[in-house]
Amino acid sequence: MRRAVISSFRTARRSAFRKVIQRSSLFSRAENVLRPFSSSARRYSATHQAAFMRLPRTPLAIVGGLGAIAAYVSYKGPSLQQQSVPVRSLTTDAPTASPTAPVTSPVTTHDRKALVVDNDQFFTGQIVGDGPLAKNTDDRGRKVLEMMTPEQATERLRKNEESFLVGRGRGVVRYDVVQLPSNDPIEDDKAEKIVEVPNTVAATINDAPSSDWMFWGVFDGHSGWTTSAKLRQALISFAARELNTTYKAALSNAKSPFPDPASIDQALKSAFLKLDHEICNESVEKVFKNPSKRLGAELLAPALSGSCALLSFYDTTSKTLRVACTGDSRAVLGRKNPKTGKWFATPLSEDQTGSNPNEEARMRAEHPGEDHVIYRGRVLGNLEPTRAFGDAAYKWSKDVQEQIRNKFFGRAPNSLLKTPPYVTAEPVVTTTNIEPSKGDFVVLATDGLWEMLTNEEVVGLVGQWVEAQNNATSPAKSSSTAWLTSWFSSGNTPSAASLPVEKGGNMDKTGQVSKGQKQPNDQSADTPIRQQQWQIPDPHSASRFVVEDKNAATHLVRNALGGRDRDMVCALLTLPSPYSRRYRDDLTVEVIFFGEGEKDGNDGVVRMNEEATAKRGDTDMKAKL
Template sequence: MHSPNISLFWSTFIKLDIGSKQKLISSYRSGYRVEQWTLSGYIPYTRLFHSSRVTNQIQKDGAAVLPSPQEVTIILRKNEFNKEFPSGSVKSYDSNQLASNDPIEDTRSEGKCKLTPGKCLLMGVFDGHGGPACAQVISKRLLNYIAAALLPVDLVNNYIKQEHKERLVETYNDRADIVPDLKVIYENSFNQYMSNLASTAKPEIDVKASFEKGILQLDNDLSREVLEPFKADGAINPKTLSVALSGAVACISYIDGPHLYVANVGDCNAVIGTMTEDNEWVAKKITKEHNTENLDELKRIWSEHPDDERKTVIRRDRLLGELAPLRSLGDYRYKWPAEILSTVAVPLVGPKAIPANYHTPPYLTARPDVYYHRLTPKDKFLIMASDGLWDMITPLQAVKLVGEHMKGKVFFNPLKLPRKNIQLGDINELLLHRKESLKSKPKDRNAATHLIRHAIGGTEYGVDHSRLAHLLSLSSDVSRMFRDDMTVIVAYFDSEFIRQCPT
């Protein structure tokens, strides 16, 4: 999930001939453990989970021609989306995804809770590994699990009594569906979850506890949906097994008025862009990654296993020498007892299903860290993204890019005179100011696209088209050497609405 040093690798790679490039790629790949669980069980009915295997280079007289600026823009804008809201603390959000893997292992989900008293907004970024199955499935299910945990007990009971169930979350930009046989399994799990909530839900809603309950319950269901049928009649469903064996990290935000909660499992991140009194941008990083750069996380893992495993539980900056994130959903290769892996996973995927030095599982948890931030009028936007973006740019660089984009994107809209009976001289001054300001007009209306463009092609002098075109034209097996899948959501806050919220 972590890209190599992009600048060093790129500067070396671009100067080589084809044969040398292939040798460098082979050398790089031999040092990385790459595993792919190929059983998916998920059918997209549009090209949301698209292929990047076919390169974007054009052959002309036997030589490869890089995509033009217009073709680059088409590639970057393929998955962008925008949603505006008539009221509330979020005015709008932009989102986009760019694949590096084939198929893309990232996904995202956004929606508004329909039954919770505050009609809160939920948004999630999910970064898969070991294949796309787990990320795709939890993106379809997790917001509902969290929304259900946010309901008071009377609304839980009302929902259970409904013959035709009302949707808990109104989702946006939902382009894919789960295959019918899995949908039945998932509906049964969710109904059982709702019944459990009815007996345990409290009148007072605790958002942090609701996040934890929803995430952990879905993770438990991913396991139960494999093991219960197996224990009953020895049957193994390869679709549910592929979801349980692949994994995904997640970053989910809950926004209700001035209240922002962010739950994080793994190494996605959420950053707030704040404007100071001096009109300077500040990046407030809300989340903390669960990886080996987090000393508290390392101490937690070491404390959960015997001292004689200290050298094996974390090796090569990875869990058991294999997994970069130290918390995730799915990934039951690091959670199930070895006996279960031997009987359930090994027959289908081979002996590598059990990691080396696997003595005291579970080694992995899906328990989230949940952060709270009270929004102020100075908080202008929230950026949520998978580590594919954060590997390329810093939080402050991202905030400054979105801040500049906010200033420039107003020029996508027609000019409106500020008042009636305005004098011709004032109109001329307004037009001159607009003409000068148009120089800062961004190339992309969508802020998520703007971030991705600069993350891939940005230099200290601006976006380098040659660099951008080269990186977008690589086939997936080569592209992954330079960058990861990228998923970005930028949510804009309504400062005036937040200003009027009670303190």
């Protein structure tokens, strides 16, 4: 019977996935090899698979309930002997008969589901019985797991969420944060800091005693976590130090006590470049002076791995938000149109990858005559981001790389390496005037989110969340939602059947802004690559989304993973590393809400928002440097 069950599964699987493969344009006709479906997961090509974590070559669509699945559960009967009960197909309500099943009493069936991982796709089916799975692989080596329940999935989604209420009365009222690992350990990191700046450093308005510099950063690591951890520790401090020097210098200016915009931008750029110089160059000087492999492992680790960085800097005096972007993490502004009651999505950064025409043109101008400086959308055919911290293999000369390889560790230099450095940590800085009284908000996220949702969907989802919180809780009942009231005091209320967002604010991985138009049958025109990978039936339908979380960042992640489709959410969260990496990246999301705040709550204190923060001990998802 067991063989018959497996045979049935194999037959259904073959016919179904022939259709999936025919629909998926994953093959390279020129070389007859499979390329990574996701352009961002991870950063390196298959030619360096021994040295780098990468996306397997054939990620296909998620399929549920195709035939019977050869997974088994065990339980203790009256004689305390283990009995095998087969998995039931999702296509029928009747359990498959088993010659070994006990006949003395009926088996109680619960809504339990199995997840079978088979290389580049996975399948779901229902489990019959009360016992645990008898084994974690089947006879073909496929990994068999019991899928999370919706309650367990929610617990995992909220495990690392945090929310803070900012009672300083200076333009920011709240920010929500969440992280969800896919790699083990997670390669993303983050940092937030509010610095009170006295008037001896920065000029103030109306004789105010001080102003605030507020920083939020998300760091998308690759080939390890050490570079992103270094950015968490040091980048904001480097930025604050450079800004301090710039603002102090402006106070002596008789014409204006404020620095000019170009000087502030340059201060942020200098901070990025000085930190990367410390990571990639000063570390080499130190280990060459003291050639210890132990010291080398400690100092060179952040240089050998890499990380994108997205740092936002808000000056409460000028009400300007600067976003410094190195890599392909993204910041998007949500601003409400009072006439329509909807928000408009405005990208505040541009994805800096080899697929971006602007970045490709810059790279070719800096390295004339090198045809492979950008090859297949990647730097020297391997690295996707054109700007990053670390990634010293694209910055060190061949001589330095050979010395490090001989004295310590490492790999041979890329054969295409001619005129390094190819990759820079210098950010592109944008400036935006914030209007706190109108309820502006900004979403910062690593590219794992933007692979799943468009800019418009993200802004619309936050707007949907704000509306739901406002309708559910009155200001008198909860101080954490009191700041929401003024956002909906005027203007039209969007229909619940659609996301409250206006069209025209989407941006793809190349940095091109879409106007919401596409050719017939051209799903890729404005559909994120993970939605294409998962074969979402109706990716443009707002019915996919749901509001279940008190934390706005968690709300975004839940809907990125499937939203109303609970089976998809549970399946994607059940997959362990490294299997999960084929379907989703590490996720780090921050949502910053601007506003005037309540007068009674402006006591200068930043409080933990308990209802939107995970209740956990002092734990961390990964080791610290």
